[in-house]
Amino acid sequence: MATNSPLSRRGLLISGSLATAGILATACSSEKEPSVAAASSGGSAADGPQKGKKVIFVVHDKNPFFAPVQRGFEDFGAIMGWQTQFIGPPAQDTQKTVELQASALSAKPDGVIFTRIDETSFDANIQKATSSGVKVILSNVASDGYEKLGVGFVGQNFVNAGDACGREIAKYAKERTGKSDGVIVCGNFAPGSTALEQRIQGIKQGIEAYNKENGTSFTTEVLVTSTDESKAVAAIDAKYTSKKDEIVGWAMAAFDHQYVSTWAKGKNLVGKFAVGGFDLIQPVLDGIKDKSIDFSLGQNPYAQGWIAAALLAEEFDPGYPARTYDTGAEVVDAANVDAVATREARFA
Amino acid sequence: MTIQQQIAIAYRVDDSGGSLVRRLLGAREFGVLAATAVIFLVCAVGADGFLAADNLLSVAQQIAILGIVATGMTFLIVVGEIDLSVGSLHGFLAVELAWLVTKVGVPVGVAAPLAILTGVMIGVINGLITTRFKIPSFVVTLAALAALRGAALLLSDGVPIRGSRNEAFTHLFAGSPLPNVAAQTLWMAAVVAIGAFVMARTKFGYDVYSVGGNPSAAAGAGIASDRVKVMCFALTGGLTGLASIILVGWLGSANPLTGNGFELSVIAAVVVGGAGLAGGTGSVLGTFLGAVITGVITNALVLFGVDGNWQQVATGLLILGAVMLNHLVAKRSAHGLNA
Numbered sequence: 139m140a141t142n143s144p145l146s147r148r149g150l151l152i153s154g155s156l157a158t159a160g161i162l163a164t165a166c167s168s169e170k171e172p173s174v175a176a177a178s179s180g181g182s183a184a185d186g187p188q189k190g191k192k193v194i195f196v197v198h199d200k201n202p203f204f205a206p207v208q209r210g211f212e213d214f215g216a217i218m219g220w221q222t223q224f225i226g227p228p229a230q231d232t233q234k235t236v237e238l239q240a241s242a243l244s245a246k247p248d249g250v251i252f253t254r255i256d257e258t259s260f261d262a263n264i265q266k267a268t269s270s271g272v273k274v275i276l277s278n279v280a281s282d283g284y285e286k287l288g289v290g291f292v293g294q295n296f297v298n299a300g301d302a303c304g305r306e307i308a309k310y311a312k313e314r315t316g317k318s319d320g321v322i323v324c325g326n327f328a329p330g331s332t333a334l335e336q337r338i339q340g341i342k343q344g345i346e347a348y349n350k351e352n353g354t355s356f357t358t359e360v361l362v363t364s365t366d367e368s369k370a371v372a373a374i375d376a377k378y379t380s381k382k383d384e385i386v387g388w389a390m391a392a393f394d395h396q397y398v399s400t401w402a403k404g405k406n407l408v409g410k411f412a413v414g415g416f417d418l419i420q421p422v423l424d425g426i427k428d429k430s431i432d433f434s435l436g437q438n439p440y441a442q443g444w445i446a447a448a449l450l451a452e453e454f455d456p457g458y459p460a461r462t463y464d465t466g467a468e469v470v471d472a473a474n475v476d477a478v479a480t481r482e483a484r485f486a
Numbered sequence: 487m488t489i490q491q492q493i494a495i496a497y498r499v500d501d502s503g504g505s506l507v508r509r510l511l512g513a514r515e516f517g518v519l520a521a522t523a524v525i526f527l528v529c530a531v532g533a534d535g536f537l538a539a540d541n542l543l544s545v546a547q548q549i550a551i552l553g554i555v556a557t558g559m560t561f562l563i564v565v566g567e568i569d570l571s572v573g574s575l576h577g578f579l580a581v582e583l584a585w586l587v588t589k590v591g592v593p594v595g596v597a598a599p600l601a602i603l604t605g606v607m608i609g610v611i612n613g614l615i616t617t618r619f620k621i622p623s624f625v626v627t628l629a630a631l632a633a634l635r636g637a638a639l640l641l642s643d644g645v646p647i648r649g650s651r652n653e654a655f656t657h658l659f660a661g662s663p664l665p666n667v668a669a670q671t672l673w674m675a676a677v678v679a680i681g682a683f684v685m686a687r688t689k690f691g692y693d694v695y696s697v698g699g700n701p702s703a704a705a706g707a708g709i710a711s712d713r714v715k716v717m718c719f720a721l722t723g724g725l726t727g728l729a730s731i732i733l734v735g736w737l738g739s740a741n742p743l744t745g746n747g748f749e750l751s752v753i754a755a756v757v758v759g760g761a762g763l764a765g766g767t768g769s770v771l772g773t774f775l776g777a778v779i780t781g782v783i784t785n786a787l788v789l790f791g792v793d794g795n796w797q798q799v800a801t802g803l804l805i806l807g808a809v810m811l812n813h814l815v816a817k818r819s820a821h822g823l824n825a
Binding site: 194197200221223224225226228229230231232233236237238240241242243244245246255256257258259261326328329330331332335362 | 534538540551797
């Protein structure tokens with residue numbers, strides 16, 4: 139038998155070795171992504187018109203969304219010559235955020251930028267800062283009633299942005315499935331987060347508006363997902379198993395549509411429903427490029443760092459009062475994803 | 487010699503007798519005290535504004551909730567059990583309190599004791615399941631962790647609930663009864679003082695050490711191990727309820743995500759404070775110092791200007807360093823005593 143001949147065994151060994159060597163050579167080739175020059179100071183003070191000012195940015199959750207926020211903040215700080223610091227708990231934690239804010243104020247900064255994810259918890263620190271002459275700007279999330287604190291806000295209007303998302307997902311659901319009814323699943327990976335709850339509220343509102351304007355009757359169901367990919371995919375899969383073809387779209391309140399993309403590709407379901415959500419992190423942009431995601435709404439996180447810092451600088455000198463800046467809801471889809479991906483690559 | 491006296495000698499509960507240095511070296515808290523002193527010294531020298539009175543008082547306020555819950559957890563860990571659900575319970579009880587006050591209309595004077603009572607009852611349930619069904623507390627409270635987080639989300643419908651605006655309530659739990667000293671700090675001081683006394687000077691405290699250190703000997707001595715354990719679970723639940731009341735008074739609202747991962751901070755404070763997860767060793771004073779260490783580290787890293795991502799790394803390494811220093815010093819002092 140051919141398989142018993144020494145030559146064949148040698149041949150097999152040689153060809154096997156060559157194949158292994160080939161695989162190893164491929165595996166050993168570098169996959170390093172080209173580095174993007176960072177403009178930020180990374181927190182160290184440099185020369186600038188406001189050299190020596192100390193500014194601390196405290197966020198409620200250091201998830202990947204905040205990478206461009208931090209970069210925008212540090213870029214502006216470097217221009218001004220500020221000493222910058224960007225801190226926050228590794229996962230959303232109100233109590234820890236309040237404690238970090240208190241420690242930040244103990245460091246005697248000239249200005250602080252805070253996120254305010256509910257209507258009461260952070261007010262004592264904000265009032266303590268303003269009463270002791272520390273300038274305060276809110277960024278990303280302000281929650282209702284922030285105006286009474288006399289501070290400005292740089293970020294998205296979440297209900298309006300949710301409304302835009304609702305209209306987009308309903309439009310894509312009709313295009314993808316040809317149906318005028320069905321369930322649109324609204325994903326939320328952090329129930330309790332004011333921002334995400336308001337976006338969900340806006341998504342439902344937008345879908346209802348689309349139904350009225352276009353004679354459709356899409357309904358919504360909320361699904362709790364996770365920032366943990368395996369947990370999120372499990373939740374998405376379970377939802378699909380229970381609803382199957384009733385589902386015509388997935389509208390996620392944050393960047394968890396990347397997990398819908400991962401799951402849909404694995405299950406060969408791309409194109410069977412519409413997929414949309416928020417934020418412009420790399421996996422989301424990759425999903426738009428490979429058509430497993432239809433759209434994503436940006437909120438210009440870089441501005442939430444850069445503009446927030448700029449408003450603070452204006453307050454330092456010449457002393458303009460705090461004001462509010464809406465960072466909008468930029469729709470990114472197949473038509474503009476390449477340009478946006480190039481822009482966002484510096485934060486990846 | 488009574489059984490309590492024998493246990494006290496066996497577990498070195500009684501720290502009386504001998505010279506001051508000998509007693510100090512013999513104290514189980516000496517290792518963590520040394521670690522605290524070193525960290526304090528480094529921060530005092532290197533971090534601008536660390537020693538400012540308002541900063542130190544702020545740190546004391548920040549560790550109040552941790553210190554209160556960790557006091558209960560010390561009893562549990564010393565008795566040889568653990569409660570992984572304290573973070574979720576903290577969130578659930580905070581939401582329950584705010585919900586009762588603002589959604590149901592229960593007066594805060596009634597709702598606050600109800601939160602403590604609920605905490606005690608949940609502790610008793612965890613304890614009974616653990617002791618009656620012989621299921622490890624790690625598993626029982628892991629299940630409670632998930633269930634209570636879900637319950638908090640259900641009760642709040644996923645959104646933060648406004649807390650009580652009753653001035654007396656806010657003043658009692660989050661006011662400043664002494665100049666610049668927060669009420670939270672005083673609550674923690676009271677809980678730690680009472681907890682330390684109970685653990686070191688009462689029959690219940692001796693029973694806790696005995697059951698955790700040598701269950702069969704404790705049973706032989708006629709100590710009702712299961713009852714002692716259930717009481718430790720109830721104590722932890724009740725103190726978590728108190729912590730939740732303080733939190734709602736302090737922040738003015740209750741977020742269903744409150745306490746996410748908090749159980750790890752609590753356990754870390756107890757372990758840094760010298761308690762062994764196998765049971766039988768540890769003290770409330772050591773746990774308090776463990777909480778001080780974690781609070782000081784968090785505060786000082788901000789004052790040092792350390793960036794957020796590095797703070798996580800530094801916190802982990804510093805806690806590990808503190809535990810190692812604690813272990814080393816405790817070993818040397820034990821060796822010195824035996825020499």
